[in-house]
Amino acid sequence: MSIIKFSKEEKDHIIPLIQQYLQKELDCEVGRFDAEFLLDFFSKEIGGYMYNRALTDVHALLAHHLELQAESINGLEKPVPSIRKT
Numbered sequence: 419m420s421i422i423k424f425s426k427e428e429k430d431h432i433i434p435l436i437q438q439y440l441q442k443e444l445d446c447e448v449g450r451f452d453a454e455f456l457l458d459f460f461s462k463e464i465g466g467y468m469y470n471r472a473l474t475d476v477h478a479l480l481a482h483h484l485e486l487q488a489e490s491i492n493g494l495e496k497p498v499p500s501i502r503k504t
Contacts, residue, residue, distance in 0.1 A: 422469065436453040436457060
């Protein structure tokens with residue numbers, strides 16, 4: 419799988435979030451370059467796990483919706499007389 423890459427606009431939104439988190443939770447002030455480096459590290463090393471988890475969630479959601487659709491389709495069946503075998 420290829421590395422998850424973010425657009426400039428996405429990075430412009432994500433990097434300040436990383437900086438704020440590190441400042442608030444770890445009392446650690448980092449510049450844009452370091453925050454972007456950390457984002458790239460997480461994208462490369464952890465991104466695949468998060469991506470796979472998202473796929474698992476989507477799969478479960480689709481399975482649920484397909485089950486609901488199958489129930490709806492079954493509800494459309496018309497009653498027919500039984501055929502007896504002799």
